[in-house]
Amino acid sequence: MNSNLKELLETVVSKDFCIGCGVCASLENSPLKMQLDKKGKYKPVLLSSKEDTSHDYLAVCPFSENSNNETELGRKFYGNLEDINHNEYTGFYLKNYAGYVREGSFREKGSSGGMGNWIATQLLERGLVDGIIHVKSSETKNNSLFEYQISYNKDELFKGAKSKYYPIELSQVINLIRENNGRYALIGIPCFIKSIRLLAKQDPIINERIKYFIGLVCGHLKSANFAKSIGWQLGINPTHLESIDFRKKLENKSANNYGVEVKGIKGNKIEILTSPTKDLYTTNWGQGMFKYNSCEFCDDVLAETADITVGDAWLPEYADDSRGTNIITVRNTDILNILQDSSDKIFLEEISINKVYSSQAGGFRHRREGLAYRLYLKDSNNEWRPQKRVVASDKINAKRKKIYEKRSELSQASFTAYEIAEKEGEFQTFIDYMNPMVKMYTKLATPTLLERATTKIKTKLVDKFENI
Numbered sequence: 001m002n003s004n005l006k007e008l009l010e011t012v013v014s015k016d017f018c019i020g021c022g023v024c025a026s027l028e029n030s031p032l033k034m035q036l037d038k039k040g041k042y043k044p045v046l047l048s049s050k051e052d053t054s055h056d057y058l059a060v061c062p063f064s065e066n067s068n069n070e071t072e073l074g075r076k077f078y079g080n081l082e083d084i085n086h087n088e089y090t091g092f093y094l095k096n097y098a099g100y101v102r103e104g105s106f107r108e109k110g111s112s113g114g115m116g117n118w119i120a121t122q123l124l125e126r127g128l129v130d131g132i133i134h135v136k137s138s139e140t141k142n143n144s145l146f147e148y149q150i151s152y153n154k155d156e157l158f159k160g161a162k163s164k165y166y167p168i169e170l171s172q173v174i175n176l177i178r179e180n181n182g183r184y185a186l187i188g189i190p191c192f193i194k195s196i197r198l199l200a201k202q203d204p205i206i207n208e209r210i211k212y213f214i215g216l217v218c219g220h221l222k223s224a225n226f227a228k229s230i231g232w233q234l235g236i237n238p239t240h241l242e243s244i245d246f247r248k249k250l251e252n253k254s255a256n257n258y259g260v261e262v263k264g265i266k267g268n269k270i271e272i273l274t275s276p277t278k279d280l281y282t283t284n285w286g287q288g289m290f291k292y293n294s295c296e297f298c299d300d301v302l303a304e305t306a307d308i309t310v311g312d313a314w315l316p317e318y319a320d321d322s323r324g325t326n327i328i329t330v331r332n333t334d335i336l337n338i339l340q341d342s343s344d345k346i347f348l349e350e351i352s353i354n355k356v357y358s359s360q361a362g363g364f365r366h367r368r369e370g371l372a373y374r375l376y377l378k379d380s381n382n383e384w385r386p387q388k389r390v391v392a393s394d395k396i397n398a399k400r401k402k403i404y405e406k407r408s409e410l411s412q413a414s415f416t417a418y419e420i421a422e423k424e425g426e427f428q429t430f431i432d433y434m435n436p437m438v439k440m441y442t443k444l445a446t447p448t449l450l451e452r453a454t455t456k457i458k459t460k461l462v463d464k465f466e467n468i
């Protein structure tokens, strides 16, 4: 076997650092094929029937030791732009905004302020691209609810609005792009955009055809069991779940108090069922149930290699509006011009780096301080782990160490608990298995009165100095 491919399989894949992006399987004549594993995550599997190829598999993998990191890629694409800035949390940036779409139903149909699909529509309508590569409900019968597809107009784009906290992979759609000449924009989570940026370095067709990248801020990705667990709690057997809306806006509630909607067979008829997310057992993002292990070793929250990144403005000044507001980081001048040229269509307010950080504070802490500690633990045990920009360190207090350890354990245990519950056919089995861990974690992670007061003072000070 090509030693390069062997190394990828023996490190990233077998040690569970694979995010299932599918780019290794997309290389011409790759002997790899993407398949959903028992835990509901995409993984590359080796097809013995196929001849090996001499491609550089390690160079395209976002978690290998031999690929460029996000800062190196960002510098290549944005480092020489006039007015470019750099920050350790956002990567390179021209401007940061909070905002939402005023025109049409982008905001109503979107997860947050609707900017993701709006900017994609602008690229299409201004003739800058011919198609948008993004995630929609599956059309193929492949055991998966969502997949990457290409949309060519606004109506097709709307059918794929909203966040899919669900495994997806790129190998099929990359082949489609190779076969169909055109100019495309790709919407994706940070690691997927990084892997296409890496692929483009060795694939001139992909390099030529994908013109723009729209990134989504990313906390972590979920296995397919997350969606099944939600349906199951609402009475739909995991094998009978037909569709899910992970981000149903609830009128008159705060933006972060959203709901889920599932469709599937309950009893003997098809039902559509809705619930506030906070009433479900598996949906607390801090607990990270059904999280890919690779997400524990990722330091790109803001899609640093994307031309524009959109996320949720989890900030007190926007949280009350259930219609949703985006945070937006812009790195590409064409896209900045589109935004600045559209004041009649969108609302934009320039915000500071501190505000961007605050809107994702939990995510940054987990992926900076927490990642440093997880890397330290791997190194202490002499275990292989991917190279990161964050340096391994155990210089945090004992309580934070415990929180990160318990969070990882909880996330891993959710896969075992789910497997047992499925065998027994009872969701209550999942709850019984997880409850002791959840209780211990909640006790540990709930801030004390003193910690709460300190955070409040820090936030007030940041606000005060920003307004001077």
Ligand SMILES: Cc1cc2nc3c(=O)[nH]c(=O)nc-3n(C[C@H](O)[C@H](O)[C@H](O)COP(=O)(O)OP(=O)(O)OC[C@H]3O[C@@H](n4cnc5c(N)ncnc54)[C@H](O)[C@@H]3O)c2cc1C
Pocket: 106, 109, 110, 111, 112, 113, 114, 115, 116, 117, 118, 134, 135, 136, 157, 160, 161, 162, 163, 164, 165, 166, 168, 187, 188, 189, 216, 217, 218, 219, 220, 221, 222, 310, 311, 312, 313, 314, 326, 360, 363
């Ligand atoms: C796995 C995941 C984790 C996220 N974590 C965070 C977080 O921690 N903090 C935060 O602020 N925001 C996070 N987001 C982003 C957030 O949920 C919204 O997607 C974002 O704010 C854009 O909202 P919008 O209303 O502008 O998008 P819309 O106008 O609804 O457009 C969203 C576009 O993204 C595409 N899309 C949806 N899911 C995926 C996917 N999995 N892969 C590729 N394309 C996709 C859709 O097809 C659609 O075209 C996450 C998104 C995902 C998918």
Ligand code: SF4
Pocket: 008, 012, 013, 017, 018, 019, 020, 021, 022, 023, 024, 025, 043, 044, 060, 061, 062, 063, 064, 195
């Ligand atoms: S992360 Fe992507 S490129 Fe790396 S092994 Fe997994 S599927 Fe292949």
Ligand code: SF4
Pocket: 019, 189, 190, 191, 192, 218, 219, 220, 221, 292, 294, 295, 296, 298, 299, 300
């Ligand atoms: S947390 Fe990182 S590795 Fe995980 S899905 Fe998001 S960008 Fe990819």
